Amino acid sequence: MVQRVYGYxxxxxxxxxxxxxxxxxxxxxxxxxxxxxxxxQKVTSNWxxxxxxxxxxxxxxxxxxxxxxxxxxxxxxxxxxxELQKEAIAVEKTADDAREWKYKETIYWxxxxxxxxxxxxxxxxxxxxxxxPHGDAC
Numbered sequence: 001m002v003q004r005v006y007g008y009x010x011x012x013x014x015x016x017x018x019x020x021x022x023x024x025x026x027x028x029x030x031x032x033x034x035x036x037x038x039x040x041q042k043v044t045s046n047w048x049x050x051x052x053x054x055x056x057x058x059x060x061x062x063x064x065x066x067x068x069x070x071x072x073x074x075x076x077x078x079x080x081x082x083e084l085q086k087e088a089i090a091v092e093k094t095a096d097d098a099r100e101w102k103y104k105e106t107i108y109w110x111x112x113x114x115x116x117x118x119x120x121x122x123x124x125x126x127x128x129x130x131x132x133p134h135g136d137a138c
Contacts, residue, residue, distance in 0.1 A: 018074045030077050033084060040069040040081055057089045101126070112136065 005013045009023040022028050030036045037056070041047060047054040061082055063070050070078055099120040107115045111133035119125050 021072065021074050025072055029074065033080070036073075036077060036081055037084065040073070043068045043072045056085060057092050059085075061085060099124075106130075109133070 003013075004015060006016050007014055007020050009020060012023065014020045014023055018029075030039060041056070044059065047056060047059045049059060061070070061078070063078070065071060069081065073081065099122070101118040101120050104117040104119050104125070107117065107127075109115070112131070112135070113129060113133040114131040115127045115129050117125055117127050
């Protein structure tokens with residue numbers, strides 16, 4: 001009987017994606033949510049992507065084979081990380097909604113970008129980019 005080989009890690013044949021991940025990172029499954037978040041933060045260089053520092057809730061969790069943290073996690077661990085991110089986004093949204101943001105104005109910039117200015121119940125303001133900078137159609 002021929003054993004199927006999934007891949008090689010430092011010359012050692014492995015037979016599954018999970019085994020490949022465990023061998024490559026040097027330890028077994030991550031069972032704890034805190035450890036999962038810490039490991040994902042580490043392999044993404046503190047949620048760094050495309051030249052920008054992100055937060056856990058704003059970091060895009062891509063399932064592209066070479067993207068971190070996907071490539072360093074098992075499918076089960078990655079699915080749990082996505083669940084944790086959804087929960088964290090919901091908590092952030094609830095806190096943001098409690099601030100009772102009210103629309104103030106729209107600003108049209110020379111680079112064709114459009115921003116909206118919002119003010120919360122405490123007088124704090126935020127700007128939201130509605131349309132990013134772009135060239136003219138002509």
